[in-house]
Amino acid sequence: MIHNTHEPDSLPVPDANALAASAALVGLIREEIAAAGGWLPFDRYMERVLYAPRLGYYSGGARKFGRGSGDGSDFITAPELSPLFAATLARPLAQALEASGTRHLMEFGAGTGRLAAGLLNALGALGAEFDSYSIVELSGELRERQRETISKLAGPLASRVRWLDALPDRFEGVVLGNEVLDAMPVKLFARAGGIWHERGVAKSGDGGFAFEDRRAGEAGLDLCELDAALLAEIDAETDVGTDYVTETHAAATGFTRTVCAMLKRGAAFFVDYGFPRREYYHVQRTEGTLMCHYRHRAHGDPFVYPGLQDITAHVEFTGIAEAGVETGADLLGYTSQARFLMNAGITEALGELDPADPARFLPAANAVQKLLSEAEMGELFKVIAFSRGLDGTLDAFARGDRSHTL
The missing domain is CATH 3.40.50.12710 (Rossmann fold)
Known part of the structure; x- marks a missing residue:
């Protein structure tokens, strides 16, 4: 299944140098998609657009932090x-x-x-x-x-x-x-017709990218034990007939x-x-938490201006707590x-x-x-x-x- 997304009309247009850098990154990722057989898992795409040397959002030269779109920043912390x-x-x-x-x-x-x-x-x-x-x-x-x-x-x-x-x-x-x-890069999973698919990235006809879902277990897409257990848990808590998109957080x-x-x-x-996990994977959170930030405007299209916008997902804190405690560290607090x-x-x-x-x-x-x-x-x-x-x-x-x- 392929799902095209569309550039929000309200976003400011980057300058020529920024567009050229984004185009160079798009070219590299499209080459990687071709070498991988036409499809990349979303976490790999997210890693590249955020951290590719000199061209990724966090590794490039674009301003990120600021108080408003007028200073060229994308968000405030x-x-x-x-x-x-x-x-x-x-x-x-x-x-x-x-x-x-x-x-x-x-x-x-x-x-x-x-x-x-x-x-x-x-x-x-x-x-x-x-x-x-x-x-x-x-x-x-x-x-x-x-x-x-x-x-x-x-x-x-x-x-x-x-x-x-x-x-x-x-x-x-x-x-x-x-x-x-x-x-941190996240994996995307989509349930349609009661069947879970891993959501990845393919090349689109306009020179950019589109989502493509591949059924887990096909074409080498075996689920890891943790992801399989999580998706089974979501099935147990939600109506399997309802379409559902979410993220997992191995990184x-x-x-x-x-x-x-x-x-x-x-x-x-x-x-x-x-x-925490029970809120993150709530029955009503059917579209996940993936979000993009550009010039202090939030939207849901990760294929707009690759390398020039931030892509984030909310943190699933139960998994974070489990990961720390597994090492023998004490959970000091959570609030x-x-x-x-x-x-x-x-x-x-x-x-x-x-x-x-x-x-x-x-x-x-x-x-x-x-x-x-x-x-x-x-x-x-x-x-x-x-x-x-x-x-x-x-x-x-x-x-x-x-x-x-x-």
């Missing part, structure tokens, strides 16, 4: 929204450093570097003792932006930052990944497993949007972003600003409202953390922990 996010997040990180007796921090996918700069300053203000702040970043363009931002904003503490090309074999300290898991769970195995002492925090930030003191931090200075106070209050509101980021975003060598929990998980829902 919590660190860009308010400096109070970093100032608040620093408190549980500092507590984890002290509780584990470690002195090193590591961040994955540091974006513009604004979160790292904010954390460095906040940790310094808290008197936290640490020796290094490592950033694992594959994009050369983002590394340069991070260096510039951190050097400008973090002062002398910038000298403690170093960049890594790959994970170390072992690490003792505190690990952070903010909106990293949602950018994100594999990454979590690797990070938790690397962690010999300390804690690992992940902040992202998503749901909403709103509860985590309130436990960590974000409202107290806001209260330190003078309401009599509306030019400063009102934008800060509006940003905090977006971070905490159920209608904005407060409920959709979650925080999950793993630990080794920590006794008890952290203040940020002391109230409202939802680990029992995983």
Whole structure:
């Protein structure tokens, strides 16, 4: 089965250089599809459009993070929204450093570097003792932006930052990944007529791409044990006569497993949007969670401007929790972003600003409202953390922990 998608008419048109880069990436992927017999699984396509050297969305030079389409960015993250996010997040990180007796921090996918700069300053203000702040970043363009931002904003503490090309074999300290898991490639599965198919990518007649579904078990598409069990679980909970599209998350769970195995002492925090398994694969979530972001507009077509738009899927946190615990790490906590930030003191931090200075106070209050509101980021975003060598929990998980829902 082939399903064509169409470019949203409302999206801005990229400039000539960007279109040329996208066309080059399209050519490479079409060659790969031909070499593979005319079909690629969607996770491979997603990996290429996001991470292909020099041409992928995260490995290329396009601006990604910002406050609006006018600055050429595609989306905004919590660190860009308010400096109070970093100032608040620093408190549980500092507590984890002290509780584990470690002195090193590591961040994955540091974006513009604004979160790292904010954390460095906040940790310094808290008197936290640490020796290094490592950033694992594959994009050369983002590394340069991070260096510039951190050097400008973090002062002398910038000298403690170093960049890594790959994970170390072992690490003792505190690990952070903010909106990293949602950018991991996902597999797509579609149920039609009661039969599950793997959804992949084929060449379309217009020089682009189209979805093509192939029945699992045919043409070498044997399901792995975990995917087969998951699809059977969805069948048991839903009407098999209802069409259903969803994702599985081997890349994100594999990454979590690797990070938790690397962690010999300390804690690992992940902040992202998503749901526990029973909500993720709910009977009413029949179209999955795959989403694309371009110039601060969200849409569902992953074949628009390949390499120039972000493609994401919500995180299935039960699988993330299972992956971490399988390595022997402890599940430190799981809760909403709103509860985590309130436990960590974000409202107290806001209260330190003078309401009599509306030019400063009102934008800060509006940003905090977006971070905490159920209608904005407060409920959709979650925080999950793993630990080794920590006794008890952290203040940020002391109230409202939802680990029992995983």
